[in-house]
Amino acid sequence: MRILIAAVGRFGGRRGGPECALFEHYAERITPPPALREVEEKRPLPAPRRRRREGELLLTQVPKGAVTVALDERGRSLSSADFARRLAAWRDEGVRDVAFLIGGADGHDKAVTDGAHLVLSLGVMTWPHLMVRGLLAEQIYRAQCINSGHPYHRE
Secondary structure, eight states: OEEEEEEESOOOSSSOHHHHHHHHHHHTTSSSOOEEEEEOOOSOOOHHHHHHHHHHHHHHTSOTTOEEEEEEEEEEEOOHHHHHHHHHHHHHTTOOEEEEEEOBTTBOOHHHHHHOSEEEESOSSOOOHHHHHHHHHHHHHHHHHHHHTOTTSOO
16 A cells, blocks of 8 residues: 655755654654655645645645545544554555545645544654654654564553
8 A cells, every 4th residue: 555645835955954863763664655746835825825826736746546544633642552453454445545534724724624534643742843753753653563563562
């Protein structure tokens, strides 16, 4: 099963900083490694229009037929084990692509969350959007470890 992480914003710079390093640390351990696609609306639009445009840009990155997961603080919280079971179920159902969508500073457009197969929360705290990529990659890696019986995850 292929994994895509589509995110609003860019790591930026040549090295990308610690957020980029965190993402890469876990992404390189995921099999197969996830694709990261970054989108950005550079025009200074009012928040509702920017959110709508960012949603459009994110959705253009999603492969046809993919299961979509929108990360949103108002979404469903899953334990790591439940998240692992969800990914395993999709894999076992023959899902070819899972696309995780990370919105911008103003969150997701309603079209993104309404069309998602799952709206997922990483908790009630607000996280920097660049850091969410690393947190998500770690949870995907952890899920693969849980599903394969690797000792990385301890209950």
